[in-house]
Amino acid sequence: MASRIKAVNAYAPKIKLGKRVEMGDLVAFIARGTGLNESGVRQVLLELRDAVLFFTLQGQPVKLEGLGTYTPTIDLAGELGIGHRADIALKNGLNVPGKFRGEIIHHENLGKTSDELVALWNAEHPEDPVS
Numbered sequence: 001m002a003s004r005i006k007a008v009n010a011y012a013p014k015i016k017l018g019k020r021v022e023m024g025d026l027v028a029f030i031a032r033g034t035g036l037n038e039s040g041v042r043q044v045l046l047e048l049r050d051a052v053l054f055f056t057l058q059g060q061p062v063k064l065e066g067l068g069t070y071t072p073t074i075d076l077a078g079e080l081g082i083g084h085r086a087d088i089a090l091k092n093g094l095n096v097p098g099k100f101r102g103e104i105i106h107h108e109n110l111g112k113t114s115d116e117l118v119a120l121w122n123a124e125h126p127e128d129p130v131s
Helices: 004-011 023-034 038-057 088-094 114-124
Strands: 014-016 062-064 068-074 080-086 103-105
Touching (some): 038 068, 080 088
16 A cells, blocks of 8 residues: 555656756856856855855854845754755745746646545556555
8 A cells, every 4th residue: 555645746746857057057157147257256156155154153044135044053963054044035036927947747736635646646556545
């Protein structure tokens, strides 16, 4: 018997991720849009990284307007980490109707409930129904 999670995950809409944008691509994109040279853009981005690290090492969250907030975290074992909460402008920008140009896998299942996704699983997998 299949688990509910397995069935929902099999049919839930997902974004098909494209090639990851690397630092060189990002630097070139920003340089074209600003008129700055690529080495200057790269230096600023590396300084930004170092500044976020510096302040989070002091226990201070860092808010980058339009990007989000970086916050130092710690787990039970004492290992430090960093959390990122995206700025609402990013989320709102992603949700502008008609703007998304990527591919959505199982687009036809947008808006369906988990019960409906389980029903799809059960119809297509009668030998392994959700318990």
